[in-house]
Amino acid sequence: MTATATRPAPPRAPRSKRRGASRQKREMWLLMLPAMVPVLLFSVGPLLYGIGLAFTDARNTRVHETSFVGLENFTRMLSDEQFWASFQIGAIWSVSVTVLQFLAALGLALLLNMNLRFRSVARVLAVVPWAMPPVVIGLMWKLVYHPDAGILNGLLGTDVNWLADFSLALPAIIVVGVWTGMPQTTVVLLAGLQNVPKELYEAGEVDGAGRWRRFWNITLPQLRPVIVAITSLDFVWNFNQFGLVYVLTQGGPGGRTRLPMLFAYEEAFRYRAAGYASMLGLAMAIVVLAVLGLYLWRQMREAK
Amino acid sequence: MRRVPLYAALLAYVVFLAFPLLWLLSTALKTPQEMALTSPTWIPREPTPANFTDAFGEQDLVGAALRSLVVALASSLLTVVISLPAAYSMARYRSLVNRIAIGWVLVSQVFPFILIIIPLFLIMRDLELVNTLPGLVAVHVTFTLPFALWMLQGYVRAVPRELEEAASVDGASRLRAIASVVAPLLAPGVVATLLFAFISSWNEFMFALVFLQDPDVMTLPLTLVRFTGPEGVARLGPLAAASLMATIPSLIFFAIIQRRLKSGLMAGAVKG
Numbered sequence: 364m365t366a367t368a369t370r371p372a373p374p375r376a377p378r379s380k381r382r383g384a385s386r387q388k389r390e391m392w393l394l395m396l397p398a399m400v401p402v403l404l405f406s407v408g409p410l411l412y413g414i415g416l417a418f419t420d421a422r423n424t425r426v427h428e429t430s431f432v433g434l435e436n437f438t439r440m441l442s443d444e445q446f447w448a449s450f451q452i453g454a455i456w457s458v459s460v461t462v463l464q465f466l467a468a469l470g471l472a473l474l475l476n477m478n479l480r481f482r483s484v485a486r487v488l489a490v491v492p493w494a495m496p497p498v499v500i501g502l503m504w505k506l507v508y509h510p511d512a513g514i515l516n517g518l519l520g521t522d523v524n525w526l527a528d529f530s531l532a533l534p535a536i537i538v539v540g541v542w543t544g545m546p547q548t549t550v551v552l553l554a555g556l557q558n559v560p561k562e563l564y565e566a567g568e569v570d571g572a573g574r575w576r577r578f579w580n581i582t583l584p585q586l587r588p589v590i591v592a593i594t595s596l597d598f599v600w601n602f603n604q605f606g607l608v609y610v611l612t613q614g615g616p617g618g619r620t621r622l623p624m625l626f627a628y629e630e631a632f633r634y635r636a637a638g639y640a641s642m643l644g645l646a647m648a649i650v651v652l653a654v655l656g657l658y659l660w661r662q663m664r665e666a667k
Numbered sequence: 668m669r670r671v672p673l674y675a676a677l678l679a680y681v682v683f684l685a686f687p688l689l690w691l692l693s694t695a696l697k698t699p700q701e702m703a704l705t706s707p708t709w710i711p712r713e714p715t716p717a718n719f720t721d722a723f724g725e726q727d728l729v730g731a732a733l734r735s736l737v738v739a740l741a742s743s744l745l746t747v748v749i750s751l752p753a754a755y756s757m758a759r760y761r762s763l764v765n766r767i768a769i770g771w772v773l774v775s776q777v778f779p780f781i782l783i784i785i786p787l788f789l790i791m792r793d794l795e796l797v798n799t800l801p802g803l804v805a806v807h808v809t810f811t812l813p814f815a816l817w818m819l820q821g822y823v824r825a826v827p828r829e830l831e832e833a834a835s836v837d838g839a840s841r842l843r844a845i846a847s848v849v850a851p852l853l854a855p856g857v858v859a860t861l862l863f864a865f866i867s868s869w870n871e872f873m874f875a876l877v878f879l880q881d882p883d884v885m886t887l888p889l890t891l892v893r894f895t896g897p898e899g900v901a902r903l904g905p906l907a908a909a910s911l912m913a914t915i916p917s918l919i920f921f922a923i924i925q926r927r928l929k930s931g932l933m934a935g936a937v938k939g
Contacts, residue, residue: 391756395764398753398812402771405787405809410778412786423788467680474677479670485677488684494921496870498888499910502895503691512903514690517707542687599777606872610892627781632877637785644782651779 416641423635436642446643448618449626450650452533456622457601460540464601465594467541468548473582475549476556493546501610504539527616536611536620543607544600548593555589556582591662595655602651623647695719695907702903718904719912727882728909731890735869738800738886739916742807743864746815747857749808754819755845759828772813784877791878798881806878807868814867815860822856823849862920869916887913 417436421429440446471489475482492500507513508525516522525535559582567577583590605624608614614621614629621629623643631640689709694702696714722728757765787806788797796802826849834844872888879885882893891913894906 387760388762391760391762391764394752394756395768397749398768398816401749401805401809402812405790405806406775406783407771409783409786409790412790413782416786421789423785470676471680474673474680477673479673479677481674481677481681485681485684488681490921491684491688491918494917495914496872496888496917498870498872498891499914502891502906502910503687505895506694506903506907507687507690509903512694512702512707514686514693514707514709542683545684596776603779605780606876606888609872609876624779624781628877631781631785632788637789641782641785644779644785647779648782651777655777 413641414645416638417645418642419638421638421641423631423637429638432638436639439639440642440646445618445621445626449621449623452619452621453602453623455533456537456540456604456620457598459537460544460601461594461598463537463541464544464548464597465590468545468552471545471549472552472556475553489549490546492543493550497543497606498610500539500543501607504542505611508535526612529616529619532612532616532619536608539607539611540601540604544597548597551589551593552586555586559585587662587666591659595658598658599651599655602647691907691911694903695911697904699904718908721905722909722912725894725905725909727890728887728894730883731885731887732913734800734884735887738803738807739865739868741800741804742811742868743861745804745808746811746864747819747861750812750815750819750860751857754816755823755849757816757820758823768816772817775810775813780873784874788877797878798884800884803875803878803886804868806874807864807871810874811864811867815864818860818863819853819856822853822860825856826852859924862923866917866920 418431418433419429420432420435421427471485475486475489495503505526507515510516510522510524510527513525515525523531526532528535563581563585564577567581572580603624604622605628608620608622608625609628612620614625624647627640627643627647630636630643693709693711695718696716697711698713698715698717701708701712753768757768791797791802791806794802796805830848830852831841831844834848835841839847870888871886872892875886875889879889882890885893891906891909894902894909
């Protein structure tokens, strides 16, 4: 304390402050460095490298001379029927899983937010899928859908090979997608519900608003930022889903569940077309960012 | 009486959420003979732990579990050691670098991994790190880092700066102030981050699939998937048992952080 009290007049202060700032800067860099090395080496670097690869004919083999091919991969992609089929499946998958996840999670969150008995059971169950490794979720549902030893055929009295059926495979994995992603969405929506000020509901009740009116006019507008955040995240996560579907169907039957991620993975690591697969990845990144940007922009405009 | 539809809805949710889990459990306790029956039964007639012991007898599975354990331990420790100083810096100093770092944390949640994984594979191959566990650890650390940073800087922010300053005023050096005042308060956050990183690595599938092609180095999720070969229903029992055991670490983690999940962790992550 005495040191600060006896410190001489202001003139010297700016200099020492500057010296302090530069020391602080050095310290900051030193602290950031260990985290920056792996991120630059294994994440930022590959990202830029990958964008570059998209414009080459790189092959995922040891002996291959890579050369720049401009937009060749892009034109090939546009005329690739498998690509369009895969993107269509990806669109159906990610939109329907996101919407169903949201509706199911909103319902569950509303129930959990009420004073119901046994809700603690539901609350624990609602988190369990979150805690499971995606591979185990995939294997578990494979057991449910299994044509011989599975329970679903037993329950419904059917004899269907769910995951190998051309028209049923996609709906079947969508159900698994909803089951898997519901917990996060429920937990986030529940947290949002609990942050809605109680006074608003009391005021609504005084004004004679019924349950539905209160839901439409109080709950939904109040939840809006949370809903926008979690549905955007869900959409991106679903669009980028890989492990779950890989375990369930490997993209089969006949490519009916081949999400864009699986398509690009096969191109890169089965057919070894690293350049083309990078172009597919780039296209996916642009589509995700565009959809996300559009959605967030519209939501923000409406919020105003 | 008005509540009846509500309870019906809650029950529907419970059934939807629970039935695949119960079926997994049921399959894990069945004998191969019962599995081969044409009409599957919910409750095993003669529940048997044989599938669990069989799973332990499978050398592939045990080896894979040990490798997964090593990879997850190494990645979680490294993640925390690397991200702790950076998180401290992000929470305490305002600067361009830190703002970029926070931006990266958010962007990394959105990015299609496929665009990174191909060049990353080529880089790892040149570094001779494909088919090695250290290679996988490096990748897991890199991709757990953003969220770990996010968690940790939140915990650092929660420690009042005044405490640190008070310690310095009392004559402690900065390092000592941090070690004796900040560190103990950070301990719970560090543990939570460690657990998070451990689970992320333990559960991770896609990077492992790309980087580990030799069965001798495969981690547990990969080996479990390989285990579902074309052999039919005979091996489904041990598979179900092994799947259940593979879930135990995550369940422990979630049991520990369950209370915080509701409001703290995810709310903070989403509000940004």
